[in-house]
Amino acid sequence: MMIKQKVILFSFFIIFLISCGSIKKGWDNLNVFPVEYDVELGQQVSQDIASKPDQFPILEASNHRAAYQYIRKIIKKILNSGKVENKGRFEWEVKIIRDDKVLNAFATPGGHIYVYTGLIKYLDSEDQLAGVLAHEIAHADRRHSTKQLTKILGTQILLDIVLNSISDKKQATKSIGKVTTALIGLKFSRAHETEADKFSVIYLCPTDYPADGAAAFFEKIKNNPSPPEWISTHPSSSNRVKSIQSLKNKLGCKGTNHHRSEYQRLKKML
Numbered sequence: 001m002m003i004k005q006k007v008i009l010f011s012f013f014i015i016f017l018i019s020c021g022s023i024k025k026g027w028d029n030l031n032v033f034p035v036e037y038d039v040e041l042g043q044q045v046s047q048d049i050a051s052k053p054d055q056f057p058i059l060e061a062s063n064h065r066a067a068y069q070y071i072r073k074i075i076k077k078i079l080n081s082g083k084v085e086n087k088g089r090f091e092w093e094v095k096i097i098r099d100d101k102v103l104n105a106f107a108t109p110g111g112h113i114y115v116y117t118g119l120i121k122y123l124d125s126e127d128q129l130a131g132v133l134a135h136e137i138a139h140a141d142r143r144h145s146t147k148q149l150t151k152i153l154g155t156q157i158l159l160d161i162v163l164n165s166i167s168d169k170k171q172a173t174k175s176i177g178k179v180t181t182a183l184i185g186l187k188f189s190r191a192h193e194t195e196a197d198k199f200s201v202i203y204l205c206p207t208d209y210p211a212d213g214a215a216a217f218f219e220k221i222k223n224n225p226s227p228p229e230w231i232s233t234h235p236s237s238s239n240r241v242k243s244i245q246s247l248k249n250k251l252g253c254k255g256t257n258h259h260r261s262e263y264q265r266l267k268k269m270l
Helices: 003-019 035-050 065-079 117-122 126-141 144-152 155-162 169-184 190-204 213-222 229-233 237-251 260-269
Strands: 093-097 105-107 112-116
Touching: 035 112, 035 144, 065 093, 065 126, 065 260, 093 117, 105 126, 112 117, 112 126, 117 126, 117 260, 126 144, 126 190, 126 213, 126 260, 144 190, 190 213, 190 237, 213 237
Parallel strands: 093 112
Antiparallel strands: 105 112
């Protein structure tokens, strides 16, 4: 059965259950689309981001080979942990956005990863960046974006995009733009943030990094006199640090390499 046909049938089934009152709990995990849709939506959003260089000034890989190779190496370690469920389904490509004022990274559905130069320069070591990237990979791998979009945008606009059924191309582009805007400013639920923290540890545990790299980031950011706006919508940094470190100890993770000197060379590349 074609992806589009599966989307229609599955979506109508879910909508029927909702209308009948059969689904009352578990909204954080409700997703009306199959995993193939994450890939298709991710590709469309990636193209939309690429078409807006003023808003998203992406560094060309051909001009920054060493920096891209460095970050791809980190992502490869995470993917090769054996814990990423959609390793073979998603694209897992990375793009660096030139903006030293933004302390952020995000991943679209389907594994398109974006990291700002501001975040790279703000962090102190490779394991901290690995912790942030593992967290973002977890959001994509656990399909948090499409679960959130299912709630905040509703099924109709998503169906319009995935089925490519809007005859007016300008309106279709506008619809994809709405999804892109929603993804960039997406506020995940506390349950999703907690799950992404958890899986960042799970992904890093088999690597040579300390598995609590994300905790090191939250420790650093909570002492920032001007924390980024998005951090205010997240769970308490102190609580997240404790939870991440507790899970690391529970799993018996042994990694200890911070790769600080190598990381300083990355920062100088940018």
